[in-house]
Amino acid sequence: MAYQTFRQEYLQVPPVTRAYTTACFLTTAAVQLELITPFQLYFNPELIFKHFQVWRLITNYLFFGPVGFNFLFNMIFLYRYCRMLEEGSFRGRTADFVFMFLFGGLLMTLFGLFMNLVFLGQAFTIMLVYVWSRRNPYVRMNFFGLLVFQAPFLPWVLMGFSLLLGNSIIVDLLGIAVGHTYFFLEDIFPNQPGGGRLLKTPSILKAMFDTPEDDPNYDPLPEERPGGFAWGEGQRLGG
Known part of the structure; x- marks a missing residue:
């Protein structure tokens, strides 16, 4: 019974969110079980481009790090x-x-080439928070x-909290910068005099992911209900 309930709830999660969060949990589980190590996962341009470790x-x-307090709040x-x-x-x-995932990931990867960042998941989360907040x-x-x-103000509050904890804010700033770039190009610039849409989703993605109509039985989670936890929404995104 519990399995059926979990399965039903799991399948109610929209596909992109379900795929990404599941991949994060499975990756962390594989590290915890010592099937793989973080050294096989981190961003290393030399290993990617010279040794073709494109994964x-x-x-x-x-x-997002080993299972613990920071991992929980990141997830x-x-x-x-x-x-x-x-x-x-x-x-x-x-x-x-x-397409937003691909655009944000590409920009962060380009920044990562010059900023010596080894894991970009936190920055990606901050990007999502920024776009939602705007x-x-x-x-x-x-x-x-x-x-x-x-x-x-949520991304900036999180960054300030990170600073108070003595953590580097480079990851937060990267997420905010990429999130603002996407928001500006998608939501602001097209509505400016002489502006237009510079970000256009490729037709191949539309053919792969867009369906003709919504499932009438789909029960969405209202976007206006942020956080949904008694502890609030201002937790630190990792260490």
Whole structure:
């Protein structure tokens, strides 16, 4: 009975969110079971381009560290904001959502060539948080019950919290920069005088991912319900 309930809930998760979060959990499980090591996953341009270990272009986005406090909150943020985007502003636009993943991943990989970053999953999560926050500007957020603010400030609050903990904010800044680049090109520039859409989802992605109509039995998670946990939405994204 419990298995059937879990399976039903799991299949209710939209496809992109389900695929990405599952890949992250499976990658972490493989590391915990010592089937693989983080040294086989991290971003290393020399190993990628000289030794053709091309899987590192993907696996560095799938590992958030060993199972623990930071991993848990990373996965909660990733799952919640990825799902709210996919069921909100990207509802019925799976191909566009996949294209945002590819666009953000490409930009972060290019930055990673020069910034000596070995795992980019946290930056990717911050990008998702940033895009969601800018598309939901009037949602009020609560940070540990101490700080109340509008959603667009959430990425900056997280970065400030990271700074207070003594962590590097380079990853946060990268996620914010890539998220803003996508938001500007997709939501702001097309509405400017003389502007236009520079980001166009390739037709092959639309043919692969977009369906003619929505499932009438699909039960979405409202995008306006951020976090959904009593501890609030302002947790640190990793260490």
